[in-house]
Amino acid sequence: MTDGVFEDPANTREEILAATYRCLRNHGYADLTMQKIGDELEQSPSLVYHHYENKDALVIACLEYLLEHFEGKLGRGRVDDPQDRLEEMLDWWFATDVDNDWHAFLTTVLELRAQAVHDPDYRAHFTRSDRVFKESLAAALRTGIDAGVFQECDPDAVAETLQTVLIGAILRRSSTDADVWLEEVHGELERYLESRVYKN
């Protein structure tokens, strides 16, 4: 999902954001310090402080950078087959054979969402982030409706529903040991889309 975003940093700020992202993935949020980011860069932490006031300012800058990347990618991609787009997304999201990187990514997202409980800057970020992902789902739905291949459903309401299930799946995956529900929920979402969105 985030492969390649930070592959080719253009300047010091992007290098710092790339190092922050690697540290978050490897150590999580709780153990993240400005010192560790400096170590990852093989630089003194004062370089990091020169650009970002504190750990949270840096983490939010990193999240915003990732979101802008996704926004550009999602916005550019034409939706050729909206049903394929939705199916791919569900397959990817409910995969049971996920690797450690994917799991680490999900748990970090949850840790950062938990910061949003008390920190308005994180809340503002995740409010925007939910809107971006929901809009990309709604765009695929609208494409299908306009092309006459989807039913006349409410694309915003369907997109918000999918978004809420996907976020619920993040929280359940990260906070429990069970995963038998993944296939069951995936199957029920297929049925929901068949009755509400797809034409038979």
Added chain:
Amino acid sequence: MTDGVFEDPANTREEILAATYRCLRNHGYADLTMQKIGDELEQSPSLVYHHYENKDALVIACLEYLLEHFEGKLGRGRVDDPQDRLEEMLDWWFATDVDNDWHAFLTTVLELRAQAVHDPDYRAHFTRSDRVFKESLAAALRTGIDAGVFQECDPDAVAETLQTVLIGAILRRSSTDADVWLEEVHGELERYLESRVYKN
């Protein structure tokens, strides 16, 4: 949801759990200390340490106590009208006019779920907790199927789906400022239940 659980503590342990619950609701998890729980009890923190090794042992005992209370309540209640039961649950869960107590409860749940990322004891608790709530949903669905008022759906899969949406709603409510999606998702869940569960 938790009203009355801790109203009449039977012994010191229950008094400590009741104080922990009040502290969690009022101050959240991050600011919770054994000292604050002692203060809430008007006792020295050494009394608290006498019964519980540390803050997390105490918080998990408090969560287990709440879960057992719900389990007893959910298990005892006969489901007279399974459709009413599901509707009430959705109305309650997607209410937009929630009070501060309810909001505080949800954000505390999220904070505690985030602990589960790194702490296997919290994970074990939330794995069990998801199972208890899912089972209560599945029991309502089974009652409806057996009584012939619901379609022959897969009660476990439908229950897991509802459970995942409800948990997604907790995370979105606690980590974003938007709430327009609540009514939209509620409406879509109604449509899903109409097509998959209810008989027309």
